[in-house]
Amino acid sequence: MKRLMKWGLGLVVLGAIGWFAWWSLLAVGQETAISTWFEERREAGWQAEHGAIDVQGFPFRLDRRISDIALADPRTGWAWALPVVSVEGAAQTPTRIRVSLPEAHRLAVPGERVDITHETLAASLALRPEPALPLLDAKAEGRAIRLESQSGWTAEAEILGVQVTERAPETGPANAYDLLVDAQGVDLPKPIIEAIDPTGLLEPKLDALRIEGHGAFRAPLDRHALEDGRLALAAATVKTARLTWGELSVEATGSFQVDRAGFPEGKVKLRLRNWRQMIKVARDSGAVSRDVLDAIEEALEFVALLAGGGDTLDVPLRLSGGKVRIGPVAVADAPRVAPPL
Numbered sequence: 001m002k003r004l005m006k007w008g009l010g011l012v013v014l015g016a017i018g019w020f021a022w023w024s025l026l027a028v029g030q031e032t033a034i035s036t037w038f039e040e041r042r043e044a045g046w047q048a049e050h051g052a053i054d055v056q057g058f059p060f061r062l063d064r065r066i067s068d069i070a071l072a073d074p075r076t077g078w079a080w081a082l083p084v085v086s087v088e089g090a091a092q093t094p095t096r097i098r099v100s101l102p103e104a105h106r107l108a109v110p111g112e113r114v115d116i117t118h119e120t121l122a123a124s125l126a127l128r129p130e131p132a133l134p135l136l137d138a139k140a141e142g143r144a145i146r147l148e149s150q151s152g153w154t155a156e157a158e159i160l161g162v163q164v165t166e167r168a169p170e171t172g173p174a175n176a177y178d179l180l181v182d183a184q185g186v187d188l189p190k191p192i193i194e195a196i197d198p199t200g201l202l203e204p205k206l207d208a209l210r211i212e213g214h215g216a217f218r219a220p221l222d223r224h225a226l227e228d229g230r231l232a233l234a235a236a237t238v239k240t241a242r243l244t245w246g247e248l249s250v251e252a253t254g255s256f257q258v259d260r261a262g263f264p265e266g267k268v269k270l271r272l273r274n275w276r277q278m279i280k281v282a283r284d285s286g287a288v289s290r291d292v293l294d295a296i297e298e299a300l301e302f303v304a305l306l307a308g309g310g311d312t313l314d315v316p317l318r319l320s321g322g323k324v325r326i327g328p329v330a331v332a333d334a335p336r337v338a339p340p341l
Helices: 002-043 191-195 223-228 275-285 290-307
Strands: 048-051 053-057 063-073 078-088 096-100 104-109 111-118 120-127 136-148 154-166 178-189 205-217 233-245 248-257 262-274 312-320 325-326 329-331
Touching: 002 048, 002 053, 002 063, 063 290, 191 275, 248 275, 275 290, 290 312, 290 325, 290 329
Parallel strands: none
Antiparallel strands: 048 063, 053 063, 063 078, 078 096, 078 104, 096 120, 104 111, 111 136, 120 136, 136 154, 154 178, 178 205, 205 233, 233 248, 248 262, 262 312, 312 325, 325 329
């Protein structure tokens, strides 16, 4: 019996030593991987600086804390400065992590600098354990987010959530992902509100925005897509997209492919509530040319006549040849959603 107890104790000690060695190897590997990534960004021409890298959580967690981060891509002109970022996860699943941002950080783009504060802003990531770390699932959540620019405008959101999940290969094309966006209580910057609605017809707060659908990309969402910044959409299906702004609301469903020029080709159905007020806001803003608005209004009046003349319309749109069409009439240019092939 004593011999068995000694053997059992020895196995426990050996197991503990082995786990400590494994955890230490993971910790060193994580620190090396982080430092290597920053070094690779510098070699690619970025500014990529960081302070201390602290790895804790033994025995069952692998929690990383990176301080004094400064990232900037001179090709695109953006820069991001954060006092600290926390990356948390279980030691046995190092490619499933939770990233938490500090309560205050700064983002700069060409011509503007924005200070960001929030109550919470974090993302959970599940990555496939491969060198390129392709995305399996990502979920970001934020509350009480506030943006304040150097030029004086502010913007806020009470709730913001985004989820992207890889679709099973048998459900559609390669590199396809489900998307869910949910935003509530969004205060847009005053210059944007004034540009959209100089007469003050709209409420300053956007009540809710929800988008649910899926899209396929030309390449997978992985570390190369992040580093190169070359996301290119190949096709998309919108199950529902709903924007509510005071008495106005827009709902959309539909699907499209992306042609070689980068324009969508497909059909989208819109439901517009108080569409005449939308036309008035667009006219007052001056952001859309009079000729385009005249064509849109004429087409919508025809649809309204067929539907009984109400203020709520179901409008079928066709996207083709780089244009948005109501029936045979081209009413606007379609947005380019991917670089040309």
